[in-house]
Amino acid sequence: MSSIEKVAALVRLGQYLSGDDPALQAVKDRAFQANGWFTHEFIDLSLQNICRYYLDETRLNSWLAGYPAPAVNPRSVGIVAAGNIPLVGFHDWLCGFLSGHQVRLKLSTKDVVLMQHVIDKISEWYPQYAKQTLVQEMLKNCDAYIATGSNNSARYFEYYFAQYPHIIRRNRTSVAILDGTETAEELEALADDVMLYFGLGCRNVTKIFVPDEYNFEALIKGLRKYTYLADHHKYKNNYDYNLALILLNSGLYMANDNIILQESASLFSPLSVLHYSHYADKKVLTEELKANNDLQCIVGHGFTPFGTAQQPSLSDFADGVDTMQFLTSL
Incomplete structure (x- = not known):
């Protein structure tokens, strides 16, 4: 898939996530049942912000213009996702998807339902994409890693992934x-x-x-x-x-x-x-x-405006490390 096709796929995903499809409503219910912190209010807020700031066609094209074309020789990238808020791992997956690499994704047990549904919908609409994202419990033999966790888990990530290109995120x-x-x-x-x-x-x-x-x-x-x-x-x-x-x-x-x-x-x-x-x-x-x-x-005053801390843009990378630059340079 070209970047143009992938942006179109993401825009379609945004239209779906901002709608009221019964299947999506059922997934929200299951997500709340699986994790009591994921209330419908906060799931809806997360989806709203993702659709507005990550899945807008103009924003996506403008952002992608600052990076090289997707990888011609894709690598496998292992992503260990967090699960503290609904779909918190979406931005990492988005970067992996657009970079052209194969994403091997270990989901947090706290946020399996929503992330899995997003991946399943893209695979359903675009079968040619289905093998680009693999949800796995073990991320062995990847070419690079992105891992998000606590300060304690970061020490283990640093040990296990030291010989590979990596981004390790800690408590912030x-x-x-x-x-x-x-x-x-x-x-x-x-x-x-x-x-x-x-x-x-x-x-x-x-x-x-x-x-x-x-x-x-x-x-x-x-x-x-x-x-x-x-x-x-x-x-x-x-x-x-x-x-x-x-x-x-x-x-x-x-x-x-x-x-x-x-x-x-x-x-x-x-x-x-x-x-x-x-x-x-x-x-x-x-x-x-x-x-x-x-x-x-x-x-x-003079910093992030009041009330907007939870509205990150595509360029607001966790820990200030440019995930897309990391991926496109592999």
Whole structure:
């Protein structure tokens, strides 16, 4: 298949994923049954963003223009996909598909249903593509690897894949810098960055930096946008557990019904907790954060706009490593 044909196939996929086909609705139901974190709301949001930012014909053609033509002599590329949010491995698969290489995909047990359905639909519509993506449990003897996991699993990936071209991704998170001039609308948009997908994504804000003497009242009010998440039993269990730990340790905190704010130096926070720290000099803070390899993105004035952290473009690569450049250079 040529790039033109593949783009057409992806555009068709976008039309399908943005529609209301009964088969797709049944898959959403099965995905939620298999993983209680994949609510219909967040599955729909993920599909909406994929269709808008990844499967738009104009965006795809403009993005592809910056890379060489698909491989004439395809290699086999093993991709170990994550599963923290719905279809989080889609972008890696998309890059593999468009690069022309054979994709050997190990799906996360948390996100088998949705990814498998996407692959099956493309294979159904375009039988000539069916062998380009193979879903496998073991990824042996590939020519290159892309693996996403925790800091712990990354050590094993580095060991096993050291002799092959590879991209190894580790734990990452996102932060926000507030300056105290944010409007109520911006703080509600920040709530999206914090709370969408229950905060499970690497682009979710897990820590905020605020000026000295910052008044948290408006922020806490903005975060109430997601009070209804307290009705989700898995999320509520985390909230109750983390609040109990803070109380047992006589820790200081602020809270509403859906999130706990706790002062901490750590960029990473437990589920249902948002860390915060004060800063004196925004310029110094910015330089420190930009040099931190644990960060996926920074939200705030002059950075990623409030409310858009979970709307990555085709060029917003995980860990800042250009996946398409890696694949087209094999």
